[in-house]
Amino acid sequence: MKFVDEFRNNEYSRKLVEKLNNISKEKINIMEVCGTHTMSIFRYGIRDVLPPNVNLISGPGCPICVTPQSYIDTTLTLSDKEDVIIATFGDMMKVPGKKSSLSKKKSEGADIRIVYSPMDCLEMAVQNPSKKVILLSVGFETTAPMTAVTAMEAKKRNITNLFFFTAHKIVPPVMKALVKDKDLKIDGFLLPGHVSAIIGTKPFEFLSKDYNISGVVTGFEPLDILQGLITLVSLISKKDYKIENEYKRIVKADGNSKAEIYLNKAFNIVDSSWRGIGRIHKSGLEFNNEYEDFDALKHFKINYEEYDGSPGCKCGEILKGKIKPTDCKLFKKLCTPENPVGSCMVSSEGTCAAYYRYYKDIT
Amino acid sequence: MCLAVPGKVLSLDGDKGIVEIGNIKREVFMHLISDVSVNEYVLVHAGCAIEKVDEEEAKITMDIFKELIENEVC
Amino acid sequence: MSDTITLSHGSGGIQTNKLINELFFKYFNNPILDMMNDSAQIDIDFKKLAFTTDSFVVNPIFFCGGNIGKLAVCGTVNDLAVSGAKPLYLTSAFIIEEGFSIKKLEEIVKSMAEEANKAGVKIVAGDTKVVEKGNVDGIFINTSGIGSIYENVNINCANAKAGDVVIINGTLGDHGMTIMCERNELGFEGDLKSDCACLNSLVDVMLEAYEGIHVIRDATRGGVAAVLNEISEFSNVTIALEENNLPLKEEVKGAAEMLGLDPLYVANEGKICVFVEEDYAEKVLNSMRKHPLGSEAAIIGKVTEELGNKVYLNTVVGGKRLVDMPSGIQLPRIC
Numbered sequence: 001m002k003f004v005d006e007f008r009n010n011e012y013s014r015k016l017v018e019k020l021n022n023i024s025k026e027k028i029n030i031m032e033v034c035g036t037h038t039m040s041i042f043r044y045g046i047r048d049v050l051p052p053n054v055n056l057i058s059g060p061g062c063p064i065c066v067t068p069q070s071y072i073d074t075t076l077t078l079s080d081k082e083d084v085i086i087a088t089f090g091d092m093m094k095v096p097g098k099k100s101s102l103s104k105k106k107s108e109g110a111d112i113r114i115v116y117s118p119m120d121c122l123e124m125a126v127q128n129p130s131k132k133v134i135l136l137s138v139g140f141e142t143t144a145p146m147t148a149v150t151a152m153e154a155k156k157r158n159i160t161n162l163f164f165f166t167a168h169k170i171v172p173p174v175m176k177a178l179v180k181d182k183d184l185k186i187d188g189f190l191l192p193g194h195v196s197a198i199i200g201t202k203p204f205e206f207l208s209k210d211y212n213i214s215g216v217v218t219g220f221e222p223l224d225i226l227q228g229l230i231t232l233v234s235l236i237s238k239k240d241y242k243i244e245n246e247y248k249r250i251v252k253a254d255g256n257s258k259a260e261i262y263l264n265k266a267f268n269i270v271d272s273s274w275r276g277i278g279r280i281h282k283s284g285l286e287f288n289n290e291y292e293d294f295d296a297l298k299h300f301k302i303n304y305e306e307y308d309g310s311p312g313c314k315c316g317e318i319l320k321g322k323i324k325p326t327d328c329k330l331f332k333k334l335c336t337p338e339n340p341v342g343s344c345m346v347s348s349e350g351t352c353a354a355y356y357r358y359y360k361d362i363t
Numbered sequence: 364m365c366l367a368v369p370g371k372v373l374s375l376d377g378d379k380g381i382v383e384i385g386n387i388k389r390e391v392f393m394h395l396i397s398d399v400s401v402n403e404y405v406l407v408h409a410g411c412a413i414e415k416v417d418e419e420e421a422k423i424t425m426d427i428f429k430e431l432i433e434n435e436v437c
Numbered sequence: 438m439s440d441t442i443t444l445s446h447g448s449g450g451i452q453t454n455k456l457i458n459e460l461f462f463k464y465f466n467n468p469i470l471d472m473m474n475d476s477a478q479i480d481i482d483f484k485k486l487a488f489t490t491d492s493f494v495v496n497p498i499f500f501c502g503g504n505i506g507k508l509a510v511c512g513t514v515n516d517l518a519v520s521g522a523k524p525l526y527l528t529s530a531f532i533i534e535e536g537f538s539i540k541k542l543e544e545i546v547k548s549m550a551e552e553a554n555k556a557g558v559k560i561v562a563g564d565t566k567v568v569e570k571g572n573v574d575g576i577f578i579n580t581s582g583i584g585s586i587y588e589n590v591n592i593n594c595a596n597a598k599a600g601d602v603v604i605i606n607g608t609l610g611d612h613g614m615t616i617m618c619e620r621n622e623l624g625f626e627g628d629l630k631s632d633c634a635c636l637n638s639l640v641d642v643m644l645e646a647y648e649g650i651h652v653i654r655d656a657t658r659g660g661v662a663a664v665l666n667e668i669s670e671f672s673n674v675t676i677a678l679e680e681n682n683l684p685l686k687e688e689v690k691g692a693a694e695m696l697g698l699d700p701l702y703v704a705n706e707g708k709i710c711v712f713v714e715e716d717y718a719e720k721v722l723n724s725m726r727k728h729p730l731g732s733e734a735a736i737i738g739k740v741t742e743e744l745g746n747k748v749y750l751n752t753v754v755g756g757k758r759l760v761d762m763p764s765g766i767q768l769p770r771i772c
Contacts, residue, residue: 001368001690001691002369002371003404003421004694009428009753012432013754013755015431019431035772036365036366036772039697039772043699043752044754045752045757046754047756048755048757049756089769089770089771090696091768091771091772094768115621116410116624116769117410117411118409119392120410139771139772142367142408143408143771145411145413146410149392149395149411195365197413198413220365222752248420248424249418249421250406250416250417251414258396259395337764338765357761366695366697366770366772368691384691384694385688385690385691385692385694386628386686387626387629387688387691387692387695388625388626389626408771409771
């Protein structure tokens, strides 16, 4: 596969590993923010080949993990309604609410369908005129433009039985909250490559300008991640505080202007709750007045009250990178992929799930 | 939250296109892309193209990796 | 006959007999079945018998590369074959939803007869039940099978040893990926096709080149990851796989990348994993490659000297990652 296989080249990656291990012996903490980076790093065993002085921390870039439990419970309430089709990405199916999950509801007869693309919901709505299709729209800036495009297409085609239960969040504000946290010592960030494809590299410049923290925009193939780490470790060791782009084949400094237009057309930026972290100023997206009729909460007249998640769970500390999953008393004992307590274990890209799947017992 | 794969544009029809990824073809929405042509590559996330692949930049990156190996040999 | 199955077809009366005679017996005919006894009466010469059962509930019922009937025959034949037995006879029980198309049923039964014929097995007993609409998803099939175990063959799950080479007869994840894409109507077009096949003739070829073969197991639900973890546990060995050596069709790779799935965990229906002593690996590999169902056979890993039981993957980067037992079903993701 072009632009994939060559970035998984064996020979090059071993050379990059060698280079990475010969830059600096200084102890440094690097946070990778994007859940897809967490998955890739585990998938390719990159933690195994890091120099011992580099501590790689997983951050809150897993949108399922940071969505409050109240969202899950409300989706379950919506699934109970008559004549409703819940359309969801596969990621959401097994996330536990207080008493159930979408997967369990489906087994009990609720009409819950996995979609690959939000745009598939348009046809779903057209083919089921007597039903109300509700798309569970979670995700960061990579995915939110598609929700906007889908809503606009629905408006254009006068599709009136499609709704969205949105929980889109944006990344730079949560990073700001992290770097302001005095308990957290992060020397550099691996910046999310596909979020950056949409918003560009400029929204991350506050890290270097205001906080003397470097960041490298990184892709997701093993060569991308290794190169991103090499550049970041070099910047940190030279105390060269800047934002670099190591994913230039996809990311431009100004991002995708068309995507930004769609986002601005459909959404307002609002305060938003991040599970385990708290409420963060201007960190979420909500439909604006023009598109509010597509909002499922408004249409079904649901009084949505937020609450966080499971007690005893250390997901919040883990999402902020303060502790590792192995530091949590519940990890592997009470909290497993089969019986997850917190969302970090349930979402396949959640830090705890990744640790459990890929890392346990390997020495 | 960023699972996306590059694919080759086989055909275009307004805001839609057929993209091929590893011998699989799928309809992909092109609303977020300005100015794309057949045979170019786009990055596909959840059935939508979110950016074009800059083939020139990809080549530059690969050349840097190749140089690493060549320098070792020298 | 009517176009669709009705409750009468399962009631044991005239309609049932008509269905059996005009449909099932049209394709499943053999002297044992033709006797229409309440049980099949068979003369077999054996020292040790292998006996297995499996139920098939796949959705969609028809998919590229096969259907539920083909699966039902191949699945049971394969379970016998990988136990070191010559598959001989199958039973076949159908639970059919009221309203199911008789034309579709005929297609299913015809495939079963074709597969049974290819595998050299006879379907000698059967049953048909019809349930009310909504009580079953179209059609469920159970097949049970017996085979006679070859003398001097011991290919037990607990026999893997340090130094063994792990061979697979072809590409990973073809069946599961096909089913997932068709079931969820993901709009993917390509040459995705189930690898569903009876593997007994391939296993026979391998048993002829038998020396050094310790384990043969088929990889079905849970993919290669599941079967290797089982062998690792029963044999108490550590298995190291090589990411670079995993054979994959481009279509499966493409679909897996788009959906965020790991082909190691995706179901197969025509794949076996073989554990061979290193000295005999090349011989076994070559004999597999000469067979149509083994033409893409490849060495994918080995049993290491490490203590304990686990399965891990040596990645392209030179790192290691655990390949543990799958938990639940894999779902497509966008994160």
